[in-house]
Amino acid sequence: MSISGPGFCRKLGPSQMRFQLSIGVRRSSLMIKPWxxxxxxxxxxxxxxxxxxxxxxxxxxxxxxxxxxxxYADWVCVLAITPDGNVVLTTEYRHGVRSIVTGLPSGVVDKEDSGPEGTARRELLEETGYTSEHMVPLGSLYANCTNQPNLVHYFLARDAELTGTPALDANEQIDVELVPWEQVRSTPFLRQSHHVACLHLAEKYFDVCSPATIV
Incomplete structure (x- = not known):
């Protein structure tokens, strides 16, 4: 996976940047063909x-x-950062691993949504009550190439503000916590692979597009 090129960051507004991700494909010498x-x-x-x-x-x-x-339908994952540099984390029971897990706001792209960004905005609000006027797309990756064709779409929600009340599904119980960005980076809070991927893509964004500040 490479991140490069003069069009890598393009300013969209006073504090919003577009992050473009290019994925290099290695050609095999084994003449592997699709089944x-x-x-x-x-x-x-x-x-x-x-x-x-x-x-x-x-x-x-x-x-x-x-x-x-x-x-599966496509998924989204959102790393939301408040103006004072805190990451919005969610903690809930995950029955697949029968454990209480801390992660990022995430969910399924519904047909009624206006694309993955619309889903990201909806899930952030529904799970945490936070919204953001500066939603930055970080790229999309396969969830599991082995036997899942769906994509995970990653977003960075800058300057996230608490503007509403969570509207959880009947089967959801979610605790919301604010943790400083540097603490999230240095401590293994995130245990789901696509949430960790979102964190690393956000780090790349800040390193290349906005190295001086995360807010």
Whole structure:
């Protein structure tokens, strides 16, 4: 992953910058080719996930079946920083790991949202009550290339202010905490991989686009 080029940062307003991420692709000398999908079957589908079973054939003739693909909608992850340099963190129970985990505001891109940035704004407000007039896109990465085609879209919410009350889903219980930026950087608060990725992309943004200050 490389971050470079004269158009890397482009000023959009007094305190907002556009962060552009370019991803380099290495060409393999092994002549690796995509698998041929011989057949597909939907094993499970609901509002959250679609489980697809593919029967595939490699270019050398090897048959791989079934190969399960988990089709999720795209996700967003938001690193919100207040004017005085605190990061807005959320703590909630995560049943997948049966643990209480601290992380960043995040969620699923709904069809009703006006794209990933709209989702980022909605999730930030719904989970924390915070909003930001300076939402900076940090880039998008695959959630899990092995068996998930969805992307995670990362955003930096600068000058985040508490302007409302959280509107949680019925199954959500979220505590909101403000932690200084330097403490978040130096302490392993974040234990989810895409939340850590968001933190590192924000660090790159500050290093390249706004090295003097984080607010």
């Amino acid at each position: 041929e999908v011989l057949s597909s079957k939907i094993e499970l589908e609901d509002r959250w996930i679609k489980v697809r079973a593919d029967d595939c054939q490699r270019s050398d003739g090897l048959i791989i079946k079934p190969y399960y693909v988990l089709e």
